Amino acid sequence: MNKEKIRVIVEEMIRNSLQKSKLVPIAASNRHIHLSPEHVERLFGRGYELTKLKDLSQPKQFAAKETVTLIGPKGKIQNVRILGPARGSTQVEVSLFDGYTLGVKPPIRNSGDINGSEPITILGPRGQITIKEGLICAARHIHMHTSDGETFGVHDGDLVQVKVDGVRGVIFSNVLIRVSPKYKLEMHIDLDEANAAGITNGKLGEIIAVESRKQVGGE
Amino acid sequence: MNKEKIRVIVEEMIRNSLQKSKLVPIAASNRHIHLSPEHVERLFGRGYELTKLKDLSQPKQFAAKETVTLIGPKGKIQNVRILGPARGSTQVEVSLFDGYTLGVKPPIRNSGDINGSEPITILGPRGQITIKEGLICAARHIHMHTSDGETFGVHDGDLVQVKVDGVRGVIFSNVLIRVSPKYKLEMHIDLDEANAAGITNGKLGEIIAVESRKQVGGE
Numbered sequence: 001m002n003k004e005k006i007r008v009i010v011e012e013m014i015r016n017s018l019q020k021s022k023l024v025p026i027a028a029s030n031r032h033i034h035l036s037p038e039h040v041e042r043l044f045g046r047g048y049e050l051t052k053l054k055d056l057s058q059p060k061q062f063a064a065k066e067t068v069t070l071i072g073p074k075g076k077i078q079n080v081r082i083l084g085p086a087r088g089s090t091q092v093e094v095s096l097f098d099g100y101t102l103g104v105k106p107p108i109r110n111s112g113d114i115n116g117s118e119p120i121t122i123l124g125p126r127g128q129i130t131i132k133e134g135l136i137c138a139a140r141h142i143h144m145h146t147s148d149g150e151t152f153g154v155h156d157g158d159l160v161q162v163k164v165d166g167v168r169g170v171i172f173s174n175v176l177i178r179v180s181p182k183y184k185l186e187m188h189i190d191l192d193e194a195n196a197a198g199i200t201n202g203k204l205g206e207i208i209a210v211e212s213r214k215q216v217g218g219e
Numbered sequence: 220m221n222k223e224k225i226r227v228i229v230e231e232m233i234r235n236s237l238q239k240s241k242l243v244p245i246a247a248s249n250r251h252i253h254l255s256p257e258h259v260e261r262l263f264g265r266g267y268e269l270t271k272l273k274d275l276s277q278p279k280q281f282a283a284k285e286t287v288t289l290i291g292p293k294g295k296i297q298n299v300r301i302l303g304p305a306r307g308s309t310q311v312e313v314s315l316f317d318g319y320t321l322g323v324k325p326p327i328r329n330s331g332d333i334n335g336s337e338p339i340t341i342l343g344p345r346g347q348i349t350i351k352e353g354l355i356c357a358a359r360h361i362h363m364h365t366s367d368g369e370t371f372g373v374h375d376g377d378l379v380q381v382k383v384d385g386v387r388g389v390i391f392s393n394v395l396i397r398v399s400p401k402y403k404l405e406m407h408i409d410l411d412e413a414n415a416a417g418i419t420n421g422k423l424g425e426i427i428a429v430e431s432r433k434q435v436g437g438e
Contacts, residue, residue, distance in 0.1 A: 095414065096414035096417075097316060097410065097411070097414055108386050108387055108417065139386070139387075140387075167327050167358070167393060168327055168358075168359075168392075168393070169391075169392035169393055170389050170390060170391055170392060170415075171389060171390035171392070172388075172389055173387075173388035173389060173390070174386060174387070174388055190415075191316065192316070192411050192414035192415045193414075193415040195314065195315040195316055195411035195412075195415070196389075196411045196412040196414070196415030196416070197415070198315075198327065
């Protein structure tokens with residue numbers, strides 16, 4: 001039995017064990033940006049394509065080697081990582097703390113829900129753009145595979161409570177469930193939330209209650 | 220009836236109403252430092268005394284006009300407010316985020332419990348000192364007057380759960396109760412915790428459970 005096979009079996013065992021106890025590994029997201037193909041070209045030059053630095057936990061998502069600078073009315077933040085691949089609309093995700101640094105007030109939003117969110121200026125090596133909306137503070141959420149949803153008894157769009165133990169123990173409310181056959185089980189929070197709960201990457205949270213069900217017809 | 224009298228009566232009404240529902244006003248503490256009288260002199264010069272900028276919510280505590288710079292292995296933070304009056308031991312309170320900036324790992328501690336905490340260098344206009352311990356990240360806690368403790372049914376040293384509503388709603392665990400006839404009802408958290416829970420000053424939290432009782436003999 002080769003190493004790869006062992007890895008797959010061990011991952012499967014861990015997964016099964018997590019599902020039984022409704023435990024979810026937690027990852028803290030630092031500030032980052034998703035760029036539209038058009039904005040990649042305006043910031044990095046005609047025909048430019050992002051280069052992969054490393055794979056992210058969610059399939060096909062990657063951290064790019066390229067970074068940009070965010071410029072707000074009160075300050076700027078350098079070395080903001082671009083996540084690929086390029087998307088339909090440019091979206092910038094920062095913490096509320098970053099918002100103070102920049103002098104902007106990012107609304108708490110689910111990824112993709114950028115309508116009426118905050119403007120921000122983005123500086124790249126070959127150009128600078130100002131987007132009228134797209135700056136948000138990402139709402140806490142859990143990615144899970146369709147099979148995890150079935151095991152946990154939750155659906156895409158549900159809101160749950162997640163408990164984290166420790167000296168800075170907290171119970172997070174309003175944690176959005178996102179289910180897809182493309183997702184891998186992981187809860188995403190920002191650095192403010194990670195610090196507040198004393199969380200380092202890989203720490204486990206436990207889904208302890210469903211707060212609200214998305215209206216999708218009889219369960 | 221003059222304005223001052225009205226203010227006192229309104230404050231009393233709010234207080235009574237808060238006690239009934241176990242609601243506690245929350246204040247976010249930014250990074251700050253308490254200095255020993257000796258360290259005030261070493262940073263600001265012989266015979267120097269701190270000058271009051273404004274009173275704090277807790278009686279006799281004040282924010283001083285003076286600030287210092289914190290210097291860690293990886294970075295420094297300027298304009299760190301001194302809180303007065305001078306204390307027995309110097310204590311520096313920062314957030315975990317500040318810890319990353321400085322390149323140090325402050326332990327989560329109750330105020331005054333600095334034994335074996337982190338070292339830090341402090342720069343003032345007339346001198347620089349390095350303390351061997353005293354850098355902490357303050358554990359979340361609630362100051363309350365003796366009468367609040369009686370109304371809420373909690374004692375000094377108890378740990379409680381506090382619920383905060385909103386889009387970033389959380390339930391904070393391990394919130395230390397501190398009771399004294401010198402205290403005024405207020406929960407103190409740091410900026411990481413305030414951001415994580417979407418809290419602006421004055422927002423209310425609700426004590427929803429007592430997690431552990433301090434062993435003090437029959438209740």
